[in-house]
Amino acid sequence: MARGKPTCKILKEIRRQIAAANDIEFITSECRYKGDCPGTCPKCEAEVRYLEEQLRARSLSGKAVALAGISAGMMLMSCGNGTPAAQPGPASQSDTAGPAPQSAITATVADSVKDTIPDNVKEGELPPATDDAAVKKDNARDEAAPVMMVGEVVDPEQTPFFDINSVDVPPQFPGGQEGLYEWINSHMTYPQSALDAGIKGKVIVQFIIRKDGSITDAKVVRHKSPDLDAEALRIVSTLPKFSPAQVAGTPVDCRYNLPITFKPSDQPTTH
Amino acid sequence: MEQQRARIIGIARHRLSTDGEGVTTLVAFHDCPLGCRYCLNPHSLGDGARFREYSPEELYAETRIDELYFVATNGGVTFGGGEPALRQQFISEFRRLCGPAWRLNLETSLNVPKANVEALLPVANSLIIDIKDMNPDIYRSYTGRSNDHVLDNLRLIARAGRQSDCLIRIPLIPGYNSDADRQTSRRALEALGFDRFDLFTYQIRIH
Numbered sequence: 085m086a087r088g089k090p091t092c093k094i095l096k097e098i099r100r101q102i103a104a105a106n107d108i109e110f111i112t113s114e115c116r117y118k119g120d121c122p123g124t125c126p127k128c129e130a131e132v133r134y135l136e137e138q139l140r141a142r143s144l145s146g147k148a149v150a151l152a153g154i155s156a157g158m159m160l161m162s163c164g165n166g167t168p169a170a171q172p173g174p175a176s177q178s179d180t181a182g183p184a185p186q187s188a189i190t191a192t193v194a195d196s197v198k199d200t201i202p203d204n205v206k207e208g209e210l211p212p213a214t215d216d217a218a219v220k221k222d223n224a225r226d227e228a229a230p231v232m233m234v235g236e237v238v239d240p241e242q243t244p245f246f247d248i249n250s251v252d253v254p255p256q257f258p259g260g261q262e263g264l265y266e267w268i269n270s271h272m273t274y275p276q277s278a279l280d281a282g283i284k285g286k287v288i289v290q291f292i293i294r295k296d297g298s299i300t301d302a303k304v305v306r307h308k309s310p311d312l313d314a315e316a317l318r319i320v321s322t323l324p325k326f327s328p329a330q331v332a333g334t335p336v337d338c339r340y341n342l343p344i345t346f347k348p349s350d351q352p353t354t355h
Numbered sequence: 356m357e358q359q360r361a362r363i364i365g366i367a368r369h370r371l372s373t374d375g376e377g378v379t380t381l382v383a384f385h386d387c388p389l390g391c392r393y394c395l396n397p398h399s400l401g402d403g404a405r406f407r408e409y410s411p412e413e414l415y416a417e418t419r420i421d422e423l424y425f426v427a428t429n430g431g432v433t434f435g436g437g438e439p440a441l442r443q444q445f446i447s448e449f450r451r452l453c454g455p456a457w458r459l460n461l462e463t464s465l466n467v468p469k470a471n472v473e474a475l476l477p478v479a480n481s482l483i484i485d486i487k488d489m490n491p492d493i494y495r496s497y498t499g500r501s502n503d504h505v506l507d508n509l510r511l512i513a514r515a516g517r518q519s520d521c522l523i524r525i526p527l528i529p530g531y532n533s534d535a536d537r538q539t540s541r542r543a544l545e546a547l548g549f550d551r552f553d554l555f556t557y558q559i560r561i562h
Contacts, residue, residue, distance in 0.1 A: 098428060136423060152429075237381060
């Protein structure tokens with residue numbers, strides 16, 4: 085279920101109410117789009133523009149336009165939506181004012197908009213991605229993402245993990261640091277080509293220890309040679325699950341840098 | 356009037372009663388005086404050069420697309436951030452552009468000079484105030500700043516008789532305060548005449 089669909093339904097109902105309150109013929113249909121939906125799409129937007137056009141025409145012809153507050157009750161009745169609110173706590177008295185009385189206002193709505201519903205727009209069709217980095221919608225997060233809180237906006241460049249220095253409890257390898265060293269030493273094969281070439285030194289592999297302890301997104305952030313880099317990554321791929329980092333008692337994803345030192349005369353070590 | 360421009364870290368449309376009454380568009384400004392550990396929008400801090408700078412006119416043009424929903428649902432624009440109360444001139448100009456029909460809400464910490472809030476009260480319909488905790492020590496521990504401004508501004512709002520336009524959010528901040536602290540905060544706020552509260556628990560976001 086695309087998270088924007090409930091939003092879409094509520095917005096559509098608001099459009100229906102606006103049309104009904106102003107004797108505007110409004111024919112719409114159930115959205116059949118199955119993909120992710122931000123709550124609106126060109127078809128929905130075109131319906132809004134159509135209503136604006138009709139309201140403007142009513143106003144120009146001297147008819148009253150009913151708009152202010154006519155759908156205020158929608159928000160109070162709706163329960164699920166695409167951008168869930170932080171629910172008021174048990175002590176909340178945050179009920180807001182009830183629906184405003186209907187009033188006739190002069191339609192000043194988007195006077196410059198003269199579009200009507202285009203035939204070539206399909207329901208659920210999403211607008212082209214904007215190049216404006218500041219404009220983000222809630223569907224930028226995937227289905228598993230947490231709900232949006234009051235005032236929260238998505239940062240597309242957000243680094244999706246904690247730094248190890250900012251967690252309360254760092255991730256822990258089974259057996260601790262000693263266990264980690266032993267694991268690496270016992271699982272490493274010094275590449276023969278590197279031995280032959282006399283290549284030695286430190287490779288640093290960076291990865292994310294997920295909140296379930298698994299390791300993802302491993303990459304070499306300090307290179308030595310292709311063979312040593314590859315061997316370092318292979319070793320990391322063999323690591324068992326860590327116990328995850330924690331913040332305030334909650335497991336979190338955490339970035340981890342693992343230095344692996346290759347010494348031809350000794351066993352490879354970490355430090 | 357001097358042209359006001361502000362960096363905006365995000366514009367989220369169709370927030371259904373998430374950030375105020377009705378259908379709202381959340382506009383989040385860059386920059387904040389606080390350094391809260393569990394900040395929901397950490398990209399509001401630090402270098403904001405990657406974010407687009409808007410004039411009030413540009414922002415109005417972009418948000419006007421949802422005017423029909425705003426007016427029909429008593430919704431409008433909620434300014435958050437970052438700290439929107441640092442942008443009183445920008446928001447005042449935005450109000451002049453959008454007129455009285457849109458509700459303008461502020462999602463603020465109130466940790467700004469009193470003059471900022473004095474300028475914003477006439478143009479804002481409602482304020483969603485995250486007071487963190489009324490205890491100065493807890494506040495400083497969590498935000499790194501004093502809450503003197505917050506207390507001054509709460510008294511300012513109370514003197515203006517605008518308490519009923521405020522929703523006070525009193526969070527349970529893991530590792531920083533307790534439910535007993537929250538009740539103490541609530542009593543102090545009730546003594547100032549505030550009576551709309553949202554008691555909630557901070558979500559820890561990955562960042």
